[in-house]
Amino acid sequence: MSEYFIAVIIGIVEGLTEYLPISSTGHMILVGNMIGFTGEKASVFEVFIQLGAILAVLILYRDKFMDMLRPEKLKLVNYKENGLSLIHVMAAIVPVMGIGYILHKPIKNHLFSTNTVIIGLLLGSIVMLAAEKFAKQHLIDDIDKITVKQAFLVGLFQILSLWPGFSRSGSTISGGLLLGMSRKSAAEFSFIIAVPLMGVACLYDFLKIWKLLSISDLKFFAAGFAVAFVVAYFSIIWLIRFLNKSSLASFAIYRFILAGVSYYYFFIR
Template sequence: MSDTLIAIIIGIVEGLTEFIPVSSTGHMILVGNLIGYNDEAASVFEVFIQLGAILAVIFFYKDKFQRFFTAEAWDKNNSLSVWHVAAGIVPVMGIGYLLHKPIKMYLFSPYTVIIGLIAGGVMMLLAERFGGRKHTEDVMQITLKQAFFVGLFQIFALWPGFSRSGSTISGALFMGISRKAAADYSFIIAVPLMFVACIYDLLKSMHALSGNDLYMISVGFVVAFLVSYVAIVWFLRFLNKSSLAAFAYYRFALAALSYWYFTCKLIK
């Protein structure tokens, strides 16, 4: 398979799955193993193209991100301040930093992803079933307490397959936040969190790249950006009329199919 085709495939997978609750990391691990692109250079490539997905969110929510550079955004009594974002990302950043090495060493395999897909799907169904009354309809109404609680749920996403957006949206539903507001908040806090995580990974793994990898990175970055933007628009429209249940059932089906495939491959 050509480098261009690999870059396009992984870019599409990243763009489609980064912001919907199906786990982009889990999908890239599964697809990477499926097409034989799973060495150290592949891991660095996947980190780079996540920056393309981040850029798509910045473009989509440009008005809200511009607001973060004003004095108003530093007043914690205002809606969606810098402090609301910090409350949502500090818990997972702390735990992620402490457990980065064992997570990379033990959890990045098809079978751990399968476990994450199933567990994350169950969490989403529970959130839909037992979530509180939706008294927070807009992302600008989210409180610091709600933001911190959502941040705690985001820790689940450190296990590949759980899904960062799935974990955060589930936590938000438990806190009485509407699906649309939950998704908006999930996407916004993804930017600083993913940016820091990407830079940290790149600093530790840049040695695995060569000059020949720059072409693949460029292609994957552009594809991930374009597909992510379309996926964000579609997902927000989907949430206006549907629940997360469909994504949970998709995760169960993918987990079953993946288990069958990789088990048969191992036996052979």
């Protein structure tokens, strides 16, 4: 299979699944194993193209990021009156960053396999359906109304995503629903906190494996980055529109089907 065809396939998978609640890591592991794209180079590539997905959020929500950097938003004394701030973002990402740092090696060594992804897909689907069933009345329809406490609690739900297949966006959106957020506000908060979280995670992984790159890989990596960016950009727009009218149930059903198909493909056929 052509190297550039692989770049397009994996770029599409990353762009489609990074922000949809269906697990990008899980899909990358499953698809990578299906097409034989595994090993050290694949790991570097998958880390690098996540930067394309991050760029999509930065462009789509550039006004919100610029707003959070205003001087009054950076003051600890009155952050509560100024809407979403960097304090909210930090409260949401510190829990998963701490646990992720401590457990990074065992997670990479023991959870990045097809069978653990299948388990994560199933359990994540159950969490999402439970969130829809037991969601509080939507009191928060705007991300500027989210409190620091709620941001922190969403961050605790995000820890579930350290298990491949659970889905970071699925975990955070589910947590948001249970805390009284609308699907749209929960999704947008999930996108925003993904930027620093994914940025740090990518940098951490990239610094460990960048030496595996060569000049000849640049075009291959650039192609994957570009595809991931474009697909992520439009998938975010689509998801917000979808969640304005529909629930997470459709994604949960898809995940159940994917888990079943993957189990058959890897363990039965």
